[in-house]
Amino acid sequence: xxxxxxxxxxxYTKTDEWARMEGAEAVIGITDYAQxxxxxxxxxxPPTVGARLKAGxxxxxxxxxxxxxxxxxxxxxEIIAFNSxxxxxxxxxxxxxxxxxxxxxxxxxxxxxxxxxxxxxxYAKYCEERG
Numbered sequence: 001x002x003x004x005x006x007x008x009x010x011x012y013t014k015t016d017e018w019a020r021m022e023g024a025e026a027v028i029g030i031t032d033y034a035q036x037x038x039x040x041x042x043x044x045x046p047p048t049v050g051a052r053l054k055a056g057x058x059x060x061x062x063x064x065x066x067x068x069x070x071x072x073x074x075x076x077x078e079i080i081a082f083n084s085x086x087x088x089x090x091x092x093x094x095x096x097x098x099x100x101x102x103x104x105x106x107x108x109x110x111x112x113x114x115x116x117x118x119x120x121x122x123y124a125k126y127c128e129e130r131g
Contacts, residue, residue, distance in 0.1 A: 027104075031123070040064055041063070047103075060104075075117070
């Protein structure tokens with residue numbers, strides 16, 4: 001059994017972000033692998049709602065007791081919401097990275113980019129290779 005959760009309804013980046021389509025919106029966060037590697041998350045920089053970013057561009061930074069990490073867009077689009085609950089409780093990312101710990105909602109500009117991301121099986125293998 002895999003050590004980290006990799007829900008099948010998400011697509012994954014090599015920089016450990018996930019994206020899940022909900023209607024016309026993409027919900028984006030960091031993976032279980034990433035939150036585990038970072039350890040106790042203490043702060044997340046609120047991204048700019050309304051910003052239009054390309055896949056791979058930085059949208060935020062997350063800080064933990066161990067390190068800080070940039071968060072990159074898994075797909076191009078406009079940030080339409082930030083999970084403001086994380087401002088007061090960033091530890092939600094550690095507790096539930098695919099649920100209450102979601103970070104942003106995006107209106108994607110190119111859905112074909114989603115297909116270029118890893119599926120759950122490929123991402124799980126990628127995580128295992130890194131240890």
